Amino acid sequence: MKKLGHLNRDIARVLACLGHTDSIVIADCGLPVPPGVECIDVSLALGEPGFARVLDTVLADMACERALFASECHSHNPAVSALAAALPAQGIATEFVSHEAFKQHCGQARAVIRTGDATPYANVILYAGVIF
Template sequence: MNKHALLNADMNYLTATLGHTDEVTICDAGLPIPASVQRIDLALTHGVPSFIATVNVWLASSQIEGVILAQEFVDASPDCHQALLHAIEAEQQATGRTFSVEYISHEAFKQRTHLSRAVIRTGECTPYANVIFKTGVVF
């Protein structure tokens, strides 16, 4: 059995098979997920699991080097946006690395999800609570 926080089998397999620069989306309950992309659906009910809890487990289990967000997230959901930035900053401090953070329109974000290896759907019901993580390397 795993000793780290990530227990979901599909997410564990995903982390084990990602390569450098692969992208993974973690999204709220409402983001459209392309049919051509693997869906890992964690949503149980409104808010469970939360976006930030899922992000924190992902960050603890996967090396990232970049982040893509929808510009609309900043104004529509400032508390959740700040919580995400705090989680990213904590990960940068823990790893001693600096991650790129890019903002694009929500429409461009939805199109970008087509390039993701997987989309992890949470139960979050906060508007624009979505992030694309670019995979880094551990060396």
């Protein structure tokens, strides 16, 4: 049995397969998953698990160099905006685009991790960095 890192086997598999600049999405329960993109659904109930918890566990096990958020989070979800503001201190560049552009970028992701979060714009695209 795995002792360290992400215990969800599907998330662990996707993280292990990422190459430099590949992306994954951590999404609220309402974000549409583009056709052909794997969906790893970890939702249990509305709000469970929340976006912040899933983001923390993924970042603990992923070399991430860049994060992309919908700019609407600034006005509609202060908690997600605050999480985004904290990422540069962890060495993760943070960018913002319109929600429509964000959804277009999701089509290039290796996987969407669907949380139970039911707050608006609780979504991020994480781009893999390297460990050397």
